[in-house]
Amino acid sequence: MDVEALYQRYGPMVMRRCRQLLRDEDQAMDASQDVFVQLLKNRKRLKADYPSSLLYRIATNLCLNRLRDQRRRGETRDEEILHQIADWDDTEGRLEARSMLERLFGQQRESTRTMAVLHYVDGMTLEEVAGEVGLSVSGVRKRLRGLRESLRELEKS
């Protein structure tokens, strides 16, 4: 796999995604590199027709994990919905570190958190999210319902 060519083509998109979610240049750059590392390490299993789609989702997942870790370490600014999503206890994605790649590479379910970012933060419609993660619209709606309820509970408490 030609990393330079891959980075030349997709790097800016990945970097913008990381900047958007992390709002920190150094961290965004660091996360961008990790996105391509994940891709490299799993290149034999790469089946996506459009690498941009896969890279975008890997970037989203990695950034969410970083935001959650920052929050746990008390390092982060208070950032409403994004941090709520990042902090959310994603039961389908509980085995985050182990299963993220399986999900992304098509063997397990997509993280509800990723769907939530695509929908609530990026403004994608349920149809668009469904198309992106390969679920039905009702499937996406159902997955997001649990998250919405959890967030409402949090707001009340």
Place this chain on the structure above:
Amino acid sequence: MNGKRSSVSDYKLERYLLGELPQEEMESIRKGMEADGELRDRLRTLELSNRELQEKYPSEWMGRQIRMRAEGVTMAAPGRAFSWRLWAMPAVVATLLVAVLPALFEPETRIKGLEPHLKLFLKTVDGIENLADSSMVREGDLVQIVYLAAEQSHGTIFSVDGRGEVTQHLPARGKLAARLKTAGGDTLNFSYELDDAPRWEQFYFITADTSFDLMPVEREIVRLASEEGGKLRLPVKFKQHLFILFKAAGNE
């Protein structure tokens, strides 16, 4: 929790720019672009951003960083000849260096005006030999790098061989300068076996009293890769120390 709704999300626009949307969507956005000035502006902004990012983070540099992370610095990427092969520091070298380091550094750290610099050690059958700048070395020699920070807080160590191959030694990975041990010196966790690159191995120790990005430094090293003893053009906040080892031919 109402997400903003737009006819074309940023994500779609990114993929449009890459030409990676299904044909139908590509066509739909292309038509939308004709009638929607804002959409055209957003696309233009992405194109400008692409240029800015490709300039700021060149793919050659990022590619190298990514491979180092993916494979670890102990493995060279296929087709890439590192000037040094990285070895776990043998116990004997570690033991000897631990013994000699305090003696080497403690007096020096008290000398006012001391500049940050490198010390290189050669492992021999009899123990450890302190290499002087411009020493002769040969393929197969095992060398240990030690730095003295002289109260500079951050630094990096690169080497470039006679083939122009650049290797980052400190930090082992990443794009920001390493936090240095300012009191006394420190030895890197690995020693290195010289390969068959000709002419020389040049070590650059670049330091500053604040954190800094490694990319401009590495760019400068790459620029000077084929020069012997080239001085890097860096802002005044940086201090640089160059240590050269000359390579003897295999039968010398």
